[in-house]
Amino acid sequence: MTNLNFTQLDSLFRNNNFPAIENDARGIRFLKLRSMSRSETLEDFAREADLNLNNIGKRDYFRFIFESRITNEQINTYINHKYEVERVIRRNNEDYLIDQLNRMQSFDWGGSFGNSLEKNIVDNYVKKIQSYQAINDEIEGALLNSLRGYTLNSWYNHWTSIIIEDIFKDHPRVFPTVGLVKKIDFFINDIPFDLKVTYFPEELLKTKLQLRGYGNELTKLKRICRQLNIFIPSDMKDKALKLHLFQKVDEDPRDEARAFISNLKGHKKAIIREAEANPLELKRWFYENQGEARFDASNRFFLVLTDESDLSNSWRLKRNKVFLSQKINEHLNNMTMNANDLLTEFYWAKTQETFTCLSDILFLKYED
Structure with missing residues (x-):
């Protein structure tokens, strides 16, 4: 293990070199303090730890506390306490919030x-x-x-x-953060993760359908619509038109429509199963296709939601707390935290750099 100073650790963080931080003797201390680095939070923490910040500028709070006599146990205790205080408020309001989201x-x-x-x-x-x-x-x-x-x-x-x-x-293996800080949402076994709740990417699904020999989904939908004399509007963009025609064919009771939808869904399910069996390809895809303005190479936990009866309704799963809790807790209970399974290397074409990080992925598949 290395023993880097604050400036070196801060530089690594800004340059997305999380492996080097995690391999440092004080790397996790740095990241936990970084996750609560808003000045108001650090001031509160310093008061509770009887640490004097009077002669310290706000921009230097983080460095000063990192280099202070405060122990890692004090940091852990404070973060857990602050999270519980915030969590009690949200827990009391959760039923109301989920009801509102379901509207x-x-x-x-x-x-x-x-x-x-x-x-x-x-x-x-x-x-x-x-x-x-x-x-x-x-x-x-x-x-x-x-x-x-x-x-x-x-x-x-x-x-x-x-x-x-x-x-x-809320899971015992997970250590929380305080507030909203870029690149870290929580720690699992002292490994920091940025949570990304997402869906199976349409562009990748399109590519995979073509590789399987299925062809272009919109072209296929137009063909079956013409075959069944289903009206095809001309005033919609391709993405909206594809969803619109899929819904019309899906609701059509004729055998040809039923067979078409069953075949299309079968191909999509197979593609998702292949990604689940070989998750590294999808993890790399997510990293390599992120928006340039928000690029980073932080450790990520990808939560991929798929409603297999209708992928366009996958967004609804984000508010299904019972379903989410069961699947997430089951995954966390069984996680091995094997570095070889989590190790992810990806190429960022914009800067022609290769990055290394840790990532996990959980497929949450739902079907009525």
Whole structure:
């Protein structure tokens, strides 16, 4: 094990070199303090530990406490206590919150192109429309729909993520963090993880369908719709059209439609089973296809939610606490924490660098 100073550890953290931090004698101490590094939290911690910060600038709190006489046990005790105080409040409110989340009946960004609402407004409205009346009409129509979709989806993602994080943090093998800090959501056996709740990626599913010889899903859907005389609208973008046609064929009682849907679902289930049997490929895919603006190489725990009866409804699983708790706790109970299983190496094409980290993945498959 190495014995690095604060500056060296901080540099490693900023450069996404988690293996080097974890192999240092004080690396976990650094990461636990880093996970509570907001100035208000550190001030509170210092008061409880009888540590004087009067002559220390806020930007130096972290370094000062890291290098202080405070023991690792004191750090652990404080974090556990703070988490329990926060958790009691959320626990008392959880039934209400889950009830509110269940009132959301669709997950639609409203044409805002994912979560890039501001860019959408500037590129497609501000810079293209010259008429005052026309832009007002758009605000009352498509733009209002985009704003509603963006806000509701963001609200849903935020609160379901907190519920899922609490499921992890309530497990005895998991050590919590205090507040929201980038790159670390919790520790499992003193290994830090950033939780990523996600779904099986559509782009990868598309590629895998083609590799299996199935072809293009939208093309296939159009073909079966023409065969069954199901109307194909011309005013929808490909992603929305694919979902729309799938739902129409899925609801069609004719044998040809039933056979088509069964065959398509069978291919998708097989692809997900293959990923589950060989998770390293999917873990690498997630790292290598993350957004450039939010890139990091932190240790990640991927929670992949799939509603196998209809993948488009996988978002609903994020609020199914009973289902989530059973599966997550079962996984945590049986985790071996084998470094060879968790070791992940991926290539970041933007900088032509290879990164090494630890990651785990849990497939949560649901079928009525």
